[in-house]
Amino acid sequence: MPDAIPLPRVAPETVANTTSLLRIIALSLISGAAIASRLFAVINFESIIHEFDPWFNYRATRVLAAKGFYEFWNWFDPTAWYPLGRVVGGTIYPGLMATSGVIYNILHGLNLPVDIRNVCVLLAPGFSALTAWATYMFTKELKDASAGLIAASFIGIAPGYISRSVAGSYDNEAIAIFLLMFTFFTWIKALKLGSAFFGTIAAVFYFYMVAAWGGYVFITNMIPLHALVLLLMGRYTNRLYVAYSSWYAVGTLSSMQVPFVGFQPVRTSEHMAALGVFGLLQLVAFSDLVRSHVGSKQFRTLLRVALVASGILGGAVIVLLTLKGWIAPWTGRFYSLWDTEYAKKYIPIIASVSEHQPTAWPSFFMDLHVLITIFPAGVILCFKELRDEHVFVIIYAVMASYFAGVMVRLMLTLTPVVCVAAAIATSTLFDTYLDVHEPEDPSAENSVPVVTVSGESHVGGTNVTVTTPAPAPTPSKKAKKAQAQAAAPASSIASTIAEATGTAGVTTRQDRGVFGLGSRLVVVALWVYMLLFFVVHSTWVTSNAYSSPSVVLSSRNPDGSQHIIDDFREAYYWLRQNTPEDAVVMSWWDYGYQIAGMADRPTMVDNNTWNNTHIATVGKAMASSEEVAYPILRKHDVSYVLVIFGSLIGYSGDDINKFLWMIRIAQGIWPDEVSEPSFFTPRGEYKVDEQASPAMKNSVMYKTSYYRFAELYGGNQPQDRVRNQNLPMKGPTLDYLEEAFTSENWIVRIYAVKGDDELGRDLKVANSFNEGKKRKRGRPLVRRRAVAAV
Amino acid sequence: MLLLSLLSFFLVPACWAISRETAYSDFIDAAASNGGVIDLTTQTFDLLTASDREWSATIQLTALGNTYKCAPCKQFEPSFKTVAKAWSKVAPKHRDNHFFATLDFANGPEVFRRLGLNSAPFVYTYPAAQGDRVPANGKVDPIPFDFTVSEFDPKSFSEGISRFTPVKIPYKPPTDFKPIVSAIVAILTLSLGYRVALPLLLNRWFWAILSIGSSLIFISGFMFVRIRGNPYVAAGSGGAQWIAPGYQNQFGMEVQVVAFIYGILTFSFLSMTLFVPRLPSKGRQTLAVGIWSGVTVIVFSVLIGFFKLKNGGYPFRLLF
């Protein structure tokens, strides 16, 4: 049969070696790309820890590196949640800190004096390389090495994953995605081989995942779901039994060693699915065993009935325990994934977090670009050859796309499966169009001329007449021969390449294939272009959207040069250098970790939002008038109040914009002291200008934000550049607080809480006295009324 | 002259007292007659919210007249009625201490003016100002019911108001038969159409379409629209506007459009991968390849353009 292009003859083993070499080179290049593309943040700004949670992780890691693991485990942080304090060891996933601690110690063991900060900053990029490798292995199990390579390159640069793993975003997700993919890989491997060994490896990495990220619940439910579906498809095998049992037993036991998790795996509903499937598998295995030994039909039916009964019984028991409260119902954060109204109504804190918002389609496209369009195709291809592992990918795809739709942050779990599916699709495409074989062209068949030549030759005196009906003329025959000879090695090479790259068996059948170079070139060129477009897109998104450490902001000067806005660190360092060690700082919880990390001062609430009441207390203090707030502040020993104020330079993420959440959360606890409607104008608008509601104008948040702001405009109309509203010409006044510090661009404003008045007067009165106001003459307190009242 | 004034001076409090007495019984009767809801006018409103009231009252200020085009009013009206009805079932000794009343804008515009309301509906609860049911914190001024945290449905409304009533409002949401019925129907259809359903359920492509469809819908922001309750299209300037402005926002119609675009791209890709190689002749293959590549390029550039609409700063483009 013909080929599109003749191939040179190469020895098969050479081909094999070259391909493996190329594979290694490709992988290392991909890792390089993955790491490099995450370094924009460091290059544009500096080697600094990003946004909010990472600051706590960084702080914890410093403790770990300085004091060792046991001290870290027993670490009680008295500066967090003042005055409640926080038992850090028991309330975090220590995997991240432990990892960077180990790396740090190894490096120092090798006499490489690396600063722990740089370890933390560069951890995420490093692990992204590992993620690429894990994805390669995973996809290799699904299709072949070439698909694996493509998948690795996708995950390496997909913005959906970069968004959580740029250098400096030192968060649990940084290592969690690698663990996710590698656990899945080992699970698939264990399932394929039915080996308890790989099952145990999966369990070990599952344990690592549990220690690293709360998202481990995703694995805890994905694998049982996969097993269940396989059972329903009637695909029960001993391989499944061995893999699942070994994974579940070892994984659950080890996961219970993490202090933060403790007995949840047997006490909460998130983990019940795994347990149930485990039990189900035991039943099925048992019945299978019996069936293989016992012949009698009645016994089998009896057995089947018994099994079904016991299964129902088990389910009933779990339900009963849940109702009894022995098994905790789903935690709010998890439950809100299903009942999407739940969080909004009952846990405003969860609803208030920006990364818990649902996802609009542009973010999907922004994060995955062309991959999102071909990922369904990949899923379809998985349906085409429906091996067990493909079932896994299919389930994963559907579940992850649902979760990603509900919560922005779960885009992270969708990205790997999209990359895998897209890679399967793309490599199938390239397999089809790069395969040099051409099928027999039925229309071309009859065009071959059939000429019959009858030749006679006389040799010597004898007279022989030979008439041979020639099937085809000699030249054509020659051509055929030549072709045949050419074809043999070529096809062999092709097949070896096919084997080496694992494409064998896809397009070696005769009835299909692509004709001619033209269509090959068109399709290949088109998709190569598409992928290049994807690369350009990812680079652009990474450098522009995902590489800013929200600690340092940047804007463009008129001349296009970069202007760095460094107010946060300015203010935090002011606190660090000008306030006593034990000065408690009250701010909205978003900034708790940063204050603790950069200013090293006790904070009232921070990003670990475990105590709704305490946060509501802060919300109430911010939302109510000074007179009401002052006792709260004094009770909690607060000496400084820190607010974020963006109106001067138009920084939209400021506290006035978050204010409604503070009000809502406070209202949840004190419904008749704080009420949301009173902060809106009668027309129901959220305004900060002249028409702002009195509750709004008297609130501590409003006063501390706009205090002396009008003076900036020197008599002109002061304007709020975030809300785009005109502010009152006369700004608010403060009696119980006094301005202590305001950063360069007014983003951070810090106020000191005044102490008791020297004479024990109310501070308002004291102020009016200091301004020399006369108070009206008093009269003796009427004692008789009091007597009457008693 | 002087006598008259004196008379009036003495009479005013008397008749006031009388009116209050009668008013109270009138309110009870009105409530009883009208399914627990008193229809107010300005005068009766003043009586009901008199500063020396010994009862508490939950008053709905609404504008049901078609001239006002107040959709939320109409939306909320029934749940107010149902809750009031539920309240009228309570034992009289509790029931007569709390009234449900409604004041339509048509009957009492000056009340709206007085309260500074220029939108509707509003629900104010007036606690008892005298007697033993005065709230502990002594605040007797009206408390607005907060629609922002709880919706219009009667359940949350009755929960919200139960804080002020002497006893909890005995409101039970009507048992919802929909899921039960649908479940029964589903079971029946399955058991009857077993023969039909089985091969379908056993067919992998059925499941394939199911899963692909769902993920396509999800990745086009279906859940966003669902959770945020965004409209299908918005009535913008110059007709319906179906593209929500802003990067983090979208309308219902965009879900369909985007899902459709994704579907086309997926399909063209699949046909390039799976179907083209099956075509027996070279010419048809070349044609198909051309068509599908064209479709891919064009549709994808449409998608990019759409994305540029949502995200202004996006620098790249394909064809247009």
Add this chain to the structure above:
Amino acid sequence: MRLLSLLTTALLVGLSAATSSAGNSVLVVLEPKLSREQFSIFFDGLESKGYDLTFRAPKDEKPVILEDDIPAFSHVIFFAPTTKNFASDITPQSIITLLENRVNVLIALSPSTTPLTSLAAEFSLILPPPNTPLISHFPSRPHPPTTLAITPHNGPNAPILSKNLGPVLFKGISHAYGENPRLVSILKAPKESFASDTESDRGSESIADAVEKGGEGLWAGGSMGVVSGFQTVSGARVTWVGGVDVFGDEFANAEALEGVKSGNEQFSKDVAAWTFQESLVLRIANTSHHLLGENYPRDHYTTKDEIVYSIDIERFDAKTSTWKPYSGITDLQLEYTMLDPHIRTALPPIKGAPGHYSVTFRAPDRHGVFKFVVDYKRKGWTHLHSAIVVPLVPPRHDGYPRFLSSAWPYYAGAISTSIGFVIFSALWLGGDVREKGKGKGKKAE
């Protein structure tokens, strides 16, 4: 913080050789109407005690009482009851600044309105309308009705005035008390006294009216005060005297009633002693906390620890002008506080250890940032306040009991399972070839 400042100032004082615990320089602002001689007994008494007095008229520029908010004297006496306007450096605000710098002030008032009367309101003293001196017609005495003979009676726990003091002659205005708890009543008005705008009784109807109005504006009776003390947050002391003549020689030498010598001399001594931080002055010498059985403080304690808290209190002894340990406080309390006191216990004096108060208590089973708070505020006495912040942490990971007897079923289960596993695998591996092959086949199928 406040504790620290209290200690340091006290220390400095210890060095200087004065009878006061707060320094010995006194500025007397004496208005021209009055002469030093009228008060010779009082002033000489002070000087004999070791104070050095500086005199100045209200109008004089020098010596200033405050230079750049640094007080030049440690005590100030205002004998300027009728002065309408002072020099620029004496304003109500500047007097508050004095107090913030722990300068003690003695202020004499009079029926006429002055800047100082407006200041009185800040101390929640409510003065009667202008020109309404306190008068009383009982008991009969050789004095006009505006001169009262008041028999002082001490609060039992705050002996500002010395015992068996004769009746004190007083001439001036009374004042009602506001709600400020920092006020200390030193001398109260007699029951039958009232404020009236006239010497004669023509004003008595107004009082009758006032009584009719249910006490509204009633400037009469024993609830009024004539001499009152006030302790500020930083510990300075202010004394308001309704009339300057209480300190005068005339009253000191006069008879209060027939045949009864007036107690004015001693009274003014006592008032000065209290105001200038001689009497009823306490301080916290030392506080310490440690585990029972240890003797050094921990930087954190564990829940349910047995903690010992002890505090040493000293009292100033004016005679020797030294600080002596003081065990006389019987109602001292310790609060172990996080937001609210989790433990509030008596802090009794220890026998045999003078001035040493100590208590042992069990930390609550609630981790957090706790404070040892001692807050002792008694009328007349120096207010004592001390707060030490020490975190209370949960037990360490190895701080819990390791083997629980109640857990034996689980231990038994685990052990039996592992033994069973060992036996099973032994049998499995030890089984003959055929069986093993079968098993392998099963596994690898």
